[in-house]
Amino acid sequence: MLPFDRSEYVGRMKKVQAQMIAKDIDALLITDPANMCYLAGHDAWSFYVHQMLLITLDDEMPIFIGRYMDAFSGVVKTTWLDENHVRAYSDDYVQSTIKHPMDYVSDVMKELKLDNKRIAVEMDNYYFTAAAYLSLKEGLPNAQLVNGNVLVNWVRIIKSHGEIELMKRAGKIAEKAMQAAVDTLEAGARQCDVAASIFGAQIRGTAEFGGDYPSIVPLLPAGKAAGAPHLTWTDERYPENIIVAVELAGCHQRYHSPMARTVSIGKPSEEAHRVAEITVEGLNAALEAAKPGNTCEDIEGAWRNVIAKYGIEKESRIGYSMGLNYPPDWGEHTASLRPGDKTILKPNMTFHCIPGMYFDDFGVSISESFRITENGYETFANFPRKLFIK
Amino acid sequence: MLPFDRSEYVGRMKKVQAQMIAKDIDALLITDPANMCYLAGHDAWSFYVHQMLLITLDDEMPIFIGRYMDAFSGVVKTTWLDENHVRAYSDDYVQSTIKHPMDYVSDVMKELKLDNKRIAVEMDNYYFTAAAYLSLKEGLPNAQLVNGNVLVNWVRIIKSHGEIELMKRAGKIAEKAMQAAVDTLEAGARQCDVAASIFGAQIRGTAEFGGDYPSIVPLLPAGKAAGAPHLTWTDERYPENIIVAVELAGCHQRYHSPMARTVSIGKPSEEAHRVAEITVEGLNAALEAAKPGNTCEDIEGAWRNVIAKYGIEKESRIGYSMGLNYPPDWGEHTASLRPGDKTILKPNMTFHCIPGMYFDDFGVSISESFRITENGYETFANFPRKLFIK
Structure with a gap:
């Protein structure tokens, strides 16, 4: 058992x-x-x-x-x-x-x-x-x-081979859950029905292995409220034009692989489009800095350098160590991806890098969960790293 | 909002x-x-x-x-x-x-x-x-x-009219979630797929109002493990003959209506059948004692008298005040239905009465959530109070 x-x-x-x-x-x-x-x-x-x-x-x-x-x-x-x-x-x-x-x-x-x-x-x-x-x-x-x-x-903080295998399974479940979100987010859909589709995918898991309950429920801040990243859902219907930031995790035997993606129902504004592109560029740069010998703050620094080019500053940390957990948090409360965190990256440390960009009237969140490998990183899930437009 | x-x-x-x-x-x-x-x-x-x-x-x-x-x-x-x-x-x-x-x-x-x-x-x-x-x-x-x-x-502890209305909605959602459990529990079904069906029903809610996440995930202890009431689920398949105790809640705008029912996959043993009948008789007696002026311990006493007739003793409390809540508990941590709790029942107090009967090799759990009315009680959900046999 x-x-x-x-x-x-x-x-x-x-x-x-x-x-x-x-x-x-x-x-x-x-x-x-x-x-x-x-x-x-x-x-x-x-x-x-x-x-x-x-x-x-x-x-x-x-x-x-x-x-x-x-x-x-x-x-x-x-x-x-x-x-x-x-x-x-x-x-x-x-x-x-x-x-x-x-x-x-x-x-x-x-x-x-x-x-x-x-x-x-x-x-x-x-x-x-x-x-x-x-x-x-x-x-x-x-x-x-x-x-x-x-x-x-x-x-x-350093996972065993067995733990990594469970997190890879969690990554597969995260893909299915995020696909359920992308599939069901549309004008006229009730927020709760989208959340139900996500939950269904999270708990069913795959044909090979089942899902466990993630430590945090799906977070679905939308539109003006998307600036508040920890809102859940209501039973209101999505309007014709709105941006929804989806944060969820796959979970298998209590091991997590969180993921955030952002979905635009209708054509996104120029600004939202631009923020999403900057976020992906910054996230890619952060991931490139994720390798043994570098520190947690190096990952954040790589992100910070990218957004600074575009005149953007972000106050909050962009990620944290995670893995096995229970409500109310899947983060491990140890290393954070932020300035001053000098934790040296080692193989099989596992992080969720979530550089959320929250503004007054919209939010964009695109993230990856990954492990440190012998010479770089490997994500647990494989899902297009972009703003989805429905 | x-x-x-x-x-x-x-x-x-x-x-x-x-x-x-x-x-x-x-x-x-x-x-x-x-x-x-x-x-x-x-x-x-x-x-x-x-x-x-x-x-x-x-x-x-x-x-x-x-x-x-x-x-x-x-x-x-x-x-x-x-x-x-x-x-x-x-x-x-x-x-x-x-x-x-x-x-x-x-x-x-x-x-x-x-x-x-x-x-x-x-x-x-x-x-x-x-x-x-x-x-x-x-x-x-x-x-x-x-x-x-x-x-x-x-x-x-005493709910307003508006709060009671939200709890009635939660009760409707609990009915749908329990029906999903009864419908999907069968030999060969994966535990996680049953849990996914329950989650789907909990979060979708009804056509009129959506579901919110309950403060506790569905608890599905089965067979020998059913003596451990707080187990969740795995991805194993249910065998031909097993008894599953299902505890879940409907939730609407953070207000809960919990419910437990027990499902026998295959013909239940004589003993399980007998325990279920005693549980229902005891629960009915407890509910009859739920009226203004009585105390919390009176409700437990009515239950205790019934099971004593059959030579059964139960150590743990049989319920608690509940309503608005967040993980990890939907109980309010105030009044409990147990000996020594002299809280006087008043209209619009709301309780979950869950006299779980946990034995070494099986468990039976049949419960009701209700409010105290002017002269008695009213359950939030309407679902057959019996052992379900699939």
């Missing part, structure tokens, strides 16, 4: 434990669902309640701590963890106004004699709230709580 | 401000995307970066604080907030390893002379991390940070 064999999970654990040793961490509490999946193979929509992995230095297997409902029938049956590595709190802890699941976690830490140790937590993860921190701090007064945020994420 | 008129938003703000006064809170920082939508009408997939609403006592309009990319072209164009009520941080704060968006928020609080006030934050919300709390605590040493968790959620 698991997408990787046990040795890959053990190898990942070893890399994380090496980081723990380097940072003088005795125990690591992992709440990021992507990190939990990466290390335990745990894949379920149970992250809406408090759950985590406990990683120590002397055990190759992490311990899952979570809700009883998810623990034994779920974790033990679907991950490489055995039942000795599962601890579960009773259901009255769930969304309780009188007690907190982290109180239970403190008890587990005491039982394992970790309560006077140096314990790292993922301080800025969605699934490690302020209340979780405060409960743990109160429950473990003799522990030293330190920041282990994105520690595992940085281990994830 | 907004689903409610300005007076409804102002009314919601007044209720929240009354709670703030009662709790001696000068300023409230709201990070829950559902609460942000409830009070500002803000609806975008921008919650993966730090963003919030600031509510004070002397302004009927909240202030949005978020990423520049989302602020002016998004918030100002799509909510009832004017541009004087929007503050935006620059893109280099996003997922930075050297600074935190909450540092910017502290600066805003100082500028507004709120830095020595009693400030409430949503301590246990997914979108208020430990790092956010620690940054704010450091940035505002003279402020008193107190817990405003679920303060707005409790205001949301």
Whole structure:
């Protein structure tokens, strides 16, 4: 059932434990669902309640701590963890106004004699709230709580061969999903019907492999609202002339390949046409800078040089490391393609380069997801890099 | 573009401000995307970066604080907030390893002379991390940070007429989505193709109104894994004989109507058949207890009495308040249908009652979403309450 064999999970654990040793961490509490999946193979929509992995230095297997409902029938049956590595709190802890699941976690830490140790937590993860921190701090007064945020994420940044294969599959699904968008975007179509076509293609996948839910739903900002890149859709009908920026991802076994393309319903304005051409030229230049030895900021610099020729400046980053993830983000929160990011590119790092151009009355977004190869880059999807005109 | 008129938003703000006064809170920082939508009408997939609403006592309009990319072209164009009520941080704060968006928020609080006030934050919300709390605590040493968790959620528990109408629409969409599941679940079908059919129906909606993305993807635990209720799907094919527990929601303009039904591919075992009948009997009894004046625990007690007759005990809660929401949960994190919850039922409270019966080798889940009426309850969807046999 698991997408990787046990040795890959053990190898990942070893890399994380090496980081723990380097940072003088005795125990690591992992709440990021992507990190939990990466290390335990745990894949379920149970992250809406408090759950985590406990990683120590002397055990190759992490311990899952979570809700009883998810623990034994779920974790033990679907991950490489055995039942000795599962601890579960009773259901009255769930969304309780009188007690907190982290109180239970403190008890587990005491039982394992970790309560006077140096314990790292993922301080800025969605699934490690302020209340979780405060409960743990109160429950473990003799522990030293330190920041282990994105520690595992940085281990994830270079993908294994097996992970790359899953991302290539995700790229194939992204092609199908984007084709569904291009096919259905037309004057008179309801936005929700276009979104439904995209979802259908994303989840069906291909005849050979199925689709998984991407960590972000299709984003379809259009017309004047296209300047706001994170809008979703309504049930309004598209008018005769409008530009729609489509951002979506293919996803397979939680691995993503995001893609943005822009579709003009009706003839685009001169300006939109020009912006699209500049975007493609800039994106191509960025991709040419994507090779081992260069840095993340080199990729952004190549883009910046192109748009500067045309008198355009763009404030925001143009991409980020990505791969395995869960809602609400497919980005890994490690390397970003922006000035100042001196992360050195290495083979099998994987990025989404999305230099969105957002203006007051329209937006153009054309992107590629790719891996760094031995001497350059390889995109996960193969889809025309242009403004589509319907 | 907004689903409610300005007076409804102002009314919601007044209720929240009354709670703030009662709790001696000068300023409230709201990070829950559902609460942000409830009070500002803000609806975008921008919650993966730090963003919030600031509510004070002397302004009927909240202030949005978020990423520049989302602020002016998004918030100002799509909510009832004017541009004087929007503050935006620059893109280099996003997922930075050297600074935190909450540092910017502290600066805003100082500028507004709120830095020595009693400030409430949503301590246990997914979108208020430990790092956010620690940054704010450091940035505002003279402020008193107190817990405003679920303060707005409790205001949301009684829905307006307009909200109920949106939930009825969500109920119609839930019917279509569940019908898609029942129609496509069969031996030989790939799990992902069933999921794709469900997604298609969820997002298309009806001819009259479109669907929105539910806060949780369809959950399709099957066979032995059906004991683990939060599993999603794979691309494996269903065998000749298996029981699939389907949990999904219809969603319209972020309002949900969840529903669970169970489908047996092939003839169900005697035991599964019996469990399904007990579940329906228990659910019916629970619904009969759903009326003004009763409490949340009365609903659970009615269910518990029925299953006790058959010698069954169930540990977990059987439901929760729900309505407007964003990933990763459609539950409101306020009232739960479980022992000890003495919340008194009032008209237009809305619940999902899902008494899932999870066993080692199969699971049965049959649920209803409903509102409390003047003298009883009304379900949002109308779908046969039974075990489906294909």
